Amino acid sequence: MMKKIAIIGAGVSGMTAAIYCLKSGFDVTVYEQHSRSGGLCSGWKRKGYSFEGAVHWINDSGLNDPLYSLWRETGILGENVKNYRSDPYFVYTYNGTNICIYRDIDRLKAHLLEISPEDTKAIETLYRDVQTMRKLKIPLMDIRGLKTKNKNRINLPLLLNMIPQIVKLPRWSKYSAKEYAAAFKHPGIRKALGEFIVYKKFGSLSLLHTMACFMDSGVYPEGGSLNLGKRMEDKINALGGRILFNTKADRIIFEGNTACGLEIQGEKILCDAVIVTQDLLTAENLLKKPLNDKWIQSAKNDPPVQTTFACIGVRDDLRDVPYAFAFDEEISVGGIQYDCMTLTNYANHTDYAPPGCSSLTCSFTGDSYEYWKELKKNGTYAEEKLRLANELGQLLEKHLPRLKNKIEVIDIATPLTYERYTGSYRGAWMTILEKKARPSLPRSIPAKYKRLYLAGFRTKAPGGLPIALLSGFKASQYACKDFGMTFEGNR
Ligand SMILES: Cc1cc2nc3c(=O)[nH]c(=O)nc-3n(C[C@H](O)[C@H](O)[C@H](O)COP(=O)(O)OP(=O)(O)OC[C@H]3O[C@@H](n4cnc5c(N)ncnc54)[C@H](O)[C@@H]3O)c2cc1C
Structure with missing residues (x-):
């Protein structure tokens, strides 16, 4: 008998988990409270206009990024998806001068030097830092003890290439994006770099990482969020899974501490395991006891991006x-x-x-x-x-x-709109990776429960699509491991 897995939420993390669970042989049902997939990654139509409601760029998605296979296998990106990479990415008009943020770092350097020769030192530093950051990639590793067909081994050359750059992380961690940009004398450049590329309260690590991603990825896929969700949905259907829309999970059913079903409008639906992608800060209503894990409690203090x-x-x-x-x-x-x-x-x-x-x-x-x-x-x-x-x-x-x-x-x-449609805590759609915060990978398992896995943007600041993707992937690996199943992974 196939093991049944229930996934709460058809956002990017839930649909990623669904795709990998289906590939590995689970019987998968995704329960989505809304009438369509995508969650926060969404868009809408008004009076003949289509509005992109989320994706501005997808980071960590270049051909050489370890996550690339995940973007491709989930249908988010790939050979059949046209990508847009406008260059300049961004233009800020300051006192009549256009400050262009070019993806091409050499062109950016020349442009900034032309606008502000007195900033030569700061421009050289930015140039070096972005080039350095370009070598740092989010690694993709399998969880320990997993049986898998296509092992994600530690990529040794990539790792060796990264070590000298990792040493520089503490230096960047000291500053917020705004503080990093304060090294520039030109007020327009200061503002363009310090406030627009990432939210000004993010650490400078996020600023440099995003600028590095602009060089190799940072793409906008054709059709944006709406089409991206649809492609994932099609994949789930093609693999034999199902998404039940307008179906809100009210509670998770436990036998002892083991998750074994969902309660939906008074009906009990039994399964062998549950993956929760509802925002963890609102997910306690699904459980019989609160999630007291330290990391979940500390996620409450991660400042929201609204x-x-x-x-x-x-x-x-x-x-x-x-x-x-x-x-x-x-x-x-x-x-x-x-x-x-x-x-x-x-x-x-x-x-x-x-x-x-x-x-x-x-x-x-801003938090409104x-x-x-x-x-x-x-x-x-x-x-x-x-x-x-x-x-x-x-x-x-x-x-x-x-x-x-x-x-x-x-x-x-407004944030109330996001809260209403997705149940995210205070309408947040990412969290701020502040200065001094250390980059790490998403967490998937709460200490108290068995057969219960967590995914979603809240499992690791700053969230966003890469964390949604990676957390869904990891949750499916934990499920495979617990049932002794072979993970039909990425290639
Ligand atoms: C304006 C905006 C701009 C953004 N720009 C970018 C960008 O440029 N790049 C980037 O990487 N990211 C961006 N993001 C962030 C990114 O879209 C999100 O972080 C990501 O989509 C979160 O995915 P998720 O699956 O973790 O959560 P969600 O999308 O919130 O998915 C959770 C799903 O669970 C459902 N759900 C919740 N509770 C229940 C329940 N009890 N029962 C059934 N279903 C339930 C919700 O309806 C939702 O569909 C942006 C977001 C916004 C809003």
Whole structure:
């Protein structure tokens, strides 16, 4: 008899776990509370416009990255998926000067030197640091004691290449992205590097890692989050698994401390093991006892990354406007004061907008959860979203006067929106990998329980798609090991 595994959540981590469990011979059912797959990795349509709701870039996904086989096998990326890598990735207009963040580090260096020769030393350091960081890769190793067909061995040349770079990690760990960028004298470059590439509270390690990934990967797959979820879903169906939508798991059933089923709307569904990808900080309602593991408790202190996110549809062809751009403008969003607006422009992607029109998104990162919650309570939530949409429209028209009277849609999502659709704690979609935090790999098993495995972005800061992917992969390996099954791994 095939062993039955129940997976809570059809986000990227849950679907990754499902794919590897299916390949290894489990009978897999994924339970998803929402009407579609993808979880936080999502997008939506309004009045003929398609809006990307998550993926801006996928890191650690280059052909030489150990994780590449996972991206390919899950259908997220691969030979059949067209990728976009706009260069410059990002343009910040500061006092009339365009500061371009090129993926090509040599071009970036030349560009920054031209703008600010007095920053030669800081530019040289950035150049060296990004090149060094390029050699550091997230390793892919099998869990100990696993029977597997295609062993993920420690890649010795890769490891040896990494050792001299690992020594430099503590130096970068000392600073936040903003502090690292403070070495630059030019205020525009300081802001472009310190605030836009990663959220300013992230450690400089994340900044350098992302810039290194821009060089080799950092891609945007065709069709974005929505298509990516669909490809994973198709894979699950093709492998004989199923996803049950609009099906919220209310509780996990235990025999002693061993997970053996789910309770869904009063019905008991028995299985041999459970993988939980619901945000761990809200997952205690599924269990009979809280998850007291130290690492889970400490995850509660990882500062959340939340966003007030605006989707904008305009009746104009913006293919000549950069893919990602920012400009200075004072605006209060979700009770937080911002001094600039950052936008992503999807005009160069097919089918995101009606002919001659363009779809844009604008993201305001910061913890605005309580602010929006209060407005929801006092009944002014919708009113404030409308006010904000109007103000955003005016500021966008001020920066791009050609958009006057051409803005057709502005749709605003808040942390409450993410909380409502995915159950993530306070609407978070990543967590901040702060300075001094050490990079490590996701955790999968809670100490108290058996046949219960954890995956998802919350299992390791900063989360995001690489952690969702890797944690789903690892959870499936633990399940295989416990049942003595051979892991049909990646190749
Ligand atoms: C605006 C934005 C921009 C982003 N940009 C990037 C980016 O550029 N690069 C990057 O790598 N990442 C990015 N991310 C982050 C990335 O999308 C997420 O970290 C990742 O998708 C999380 O996947 P997950 O599977 O861990 O969690 P989730 O996607 O939250 O999946 C959990 C799933 O479980 C379901 N669920 C929860 N509870 C239950 C229950 N009791 N029963 C049944 N189902 C349940 C939820 O509905 C959800 O579908 C972005 C996210 C957002 C929102």
